[in-house]
Amino acid sequence: MQNNPINGIGYFFQGFALILKPDIRLWVLIPLLLNIFLLGGMIYSAWLYFPSAFESIVTHLETGLPDWRWIIILMRWLMLPLFIVLVLIGVFFMFTFIANIISEPFNGLLAAAVERHLTGKPVKSPQESWFKIIIRFLPEKIGKLFYYLKWVIILLILSIIPIINIISPILWFLFAAWIACLEYADAPLGNHGYKPPAQRKRLAEKRMLSLGFGSTAVVAMLIPIINFLVMPVAVAGATCMWVYEFAPEH
Secondary structure, three states, rough: OOOOHHHHHHHHHHHHHHOOOOOHHHHHHHHHHHHHHHHHHHHHHHHHHHHHHHHHHHHHHHOOOHHHHHHHHHHOOHHHHHHHHHHHHHHHHHHHHHHHHHHHHHHHHHHHHHHHHHOOOOOOOOOOOOOHHHHHHHHHHHHHHHHHOOOEEEHHHOOOOOOHHHHHHHHHHHHHHHHHHHHHHHHHHHHHOOOOOHHHHHOOOOHHHHHHHHHHHHHOOOOOOHHHHHHHHHHHHHHHHHHHHHHOOO
């Protein structure tokens, strides 16, 4: 296949079909059900706390601002719509972040199931003890963080340089697309023993393809409801891209 961003977009959308396959959807449903349970618990807890806290604020205002009674009545009338808006904002920002943390441990299993579906062969991951995996986890995360921070600092500097800063929004978007591709391709490449530096080198071999995939993931993350499915869809799509574009046997 060619190093074409359109192909990268196509691989992302293939993820939607892949996660519905009978031998794959189990690894999507488990974290999804955990996330739904978490979401329900968060909304229920918020509803238990919000009315009393809201009423306390309103009562305080009513005591301190007796002449503003009509505003206080309006605030009571708007309590439910306000709660819904706050829940939506909280779900979009906090729940999406937590859901990704819950789903991450399942990504390797999801990627392995997708690859087995596509190739008909089980994934032969390097055999490592749990102790080695746990010991390696933190240094790898720190290494990723430093890699991201390095480019964030560079982009911040470019963003304040006259003339160059005109294209800084484009550079930030491309950076976000590259990071998204790295994050979602981590599962299939990690299953084959690729560490983060090697993953970056491998994906950079077809950078335009990788950026096409990552940019689609970034846009999808901004769409409500769809953003809950972005992680499994992107992991499945990245695995498809690995099989057909980057795997050594390809």
